[in-house]
Amino acid sequence: MSDFIVVAGPDIADILRGDKAEVRDIVASTYRLHDAGDTINPDSYFLRFPHKPDSRVIALPAYIGAGVNRMGIKWISSFPDNLSRGIPRASAVLILNDFETGRPLACLESAHISAARTAASAAVAAEQLCRGTGITVGVVGTGVIASTVLDHLHSSTVDIADVVAHDLDHERVTGFAEQVRAEIGLDVAPVGLNTALKADLVVFATTAGEPYVAADHRFAPGQVVLNISLRDLPPEVILASTNLVDDVEHCLKANTSPHLAEQATGSREFIHGTLGGLLNGTVALPDGKPVVFSPFGLGVLDIAVGSHVMDRALETGKATVINRFIG
Ligand SMILES: NC(=O)c1ccc[n+]([C@@H]2O[C@H](COP(=O)([O-])OP(=O)(O)OC[C@H]3O[C@@H](n4cnc5c(N)ncnc54)[C@H](O)[C@@H]3O)[C@@H](O)[C@H]2O)c1
Numbered sequence: 001m002s003d004f005i006v007v008a009g010p011d012i013a014d015i016l017r018g019d020k021a022e023v024r025d026i027v028a029s030t031y032r033l034h035d036a037g038d039t040i041n042p043d044s045y046f047l048r049f050p051h052k053p054d055s056r057v058i059a060l061p062a063y064i065g066a067g068v069n070r071m072g073i074k075w076i077s078s079f080p081d082n083l084s085r086g087i088p089r090a091s092a093v094l095i096l097n098d099f100e101t102g103r104p105l106a107c108l109e110s111a112h113i114s115a116a117r118t119a120a121s122a123a124v125a126a127e128q129l130c131r132g133t134g135i136t137v138g139v140v141g142t143g144v145i146a147s148t149v150l151d152h153l154h155s156s157t158v159d160i161a162d163v164v165a166h167d168l169d170h171e172r173v174t175g176f177a178e179q180v181r182a183e184i185g186l187d188v189a190p191v192g193l194n195t196a197l198k199a200d201l202v203v204f205a206t207t208a209g210e211p212y213v214a215a216d217h218r219f220a221p222g223q224v225v226l227n228i229s230l231r232d233l234p235p236e237v238i239l240a241s242t243n244l245v246d247d248v249e250h251c252l253k254a255n256t257s258p259h260l261a262e263q264a265t266g267s268r269e270f271i272h273g274t275l276g277g278l279l280n281g282t283v284a285l286p287d288g289k290p291v292v293f294s295p296f297g298l299g300v301l302d303i304a305v306g307s308h309v310m311d312r313a314l315e316t317g318k319a320t321v322i323n324r325f326i327g
Contacts, residue, residue, distance in 0.1 A: 001323075002327075004104065009111065011313060023117070027121050033276075039062065045059040054209075058074075059075055060073060061073040063300075068304070071097050072302075074113075091111050113302060113309060118149070120301075123153050136201070137153065138199025138201070141204060145228060150163065151183070162187075204230075208232050218240055222290070234260070240290075241292040243258060244271075244283075246296055251271075275293060
């Protein structure tokens with residue numbers, strides 16, 4: 001007989017709120033393990049619907065070795081019409097399996113875990129890439145991911161001076177500014193796209209399906225771009241920048257901006273390296289160009305952060321244990 005652990009979203013949100021620095025450490029060390037070849041992270045599998053083309057569900061199975069020995073799968077839906085229903089676009093569960101027996105061990109609500117690992121990854125990259133103090137942040141796309149990124153940036157070593165934000169939907173920006181002021185304590189000024197693109201640190205977190213930033217736009221040397229939504233930038237802008245990804249094979253897929261750049265040039269030479277390589281000291285960045293970090297979003301990060309959340313939920317009595325789940 002095996003027990004099964006269930007952890008609910010509000011409890012996970014509480015754990016993640018208190019453990020931001022730990023989550024960034026876990027994400028950084030998982031990137032290092034991934035760079036060292038100590039993970040198994042197959043391609044994400046996309047379930048799409050011809051009669052509902054804007055919606056999708058993605059399966060991300062993954063395993064972390066090197067003594068961590070955790071495995072599982074995230075199953076995450078994106079249904080953009082949910083915003084008009086007043087509920088978040090994305091929802092998810094994470095299944096963790098025991099590595100000795102392969103048996104399912106736990107089911108965790110995972111939209112919070114997914115947002116936290118994405119935001120922690122962005123903050124880890126920004127800590128590595130941003131130089132100096134008094135950094136201006138320009139957010140493009142003001143949803144759940146953008147607010148979680150600001151939360152992690154604010155609690156990281158990045159010294160934020162000002163935040164500006166742009167969204168196609170003006171009401172989303174004003175709601176975002178109110179939420180960020182109340183929950184994170186940062187002031188956000190609504191601006192047009194061109195102003196947001198001039199910030200020291202530009203964060204793309206839209207749901208754009210294809211590039212809309214002008215092909216002749218150029219970021220300045222020293223600017224850092226977190227290309228979280230992956231499809232906002234045309235190939236010309238990617239090719240004029242130093243490009244870091246989380247995983248080359250993963251990121252050059254599904255018509256991401258780096259994938260479009262590969263299709264345009266027939267080469268991957270414009271990819272400078274991975275964030276894991278930078279963290280492990282095997283990748284050094286040249287001066288004189290803006291840096292674009294494009295994280296495809298690795299399942300290993302969900303497994304790593306989810307495992308931490310499960311352990312913490314068991315420690316603090318936030319887990320529900322179903323006895324004799326498998327018998
Ligand atoms: N790379 C990763 O690891 C990773 C992980 C999680 C989410 N994401 C991506 O992050 C993005 C944001 O996720 P979310 O949950 O915050 O979404 P959301 O739906 O809550 O918010 C997206 C916002 O972008 C705005 N928007 C759409 N197109 C725009 C445009 N062209 N210009 C300006 N604003 C625009 C929308 O109005 C909306 O307010 C999604 O594309 C999601 O797939 C990436």
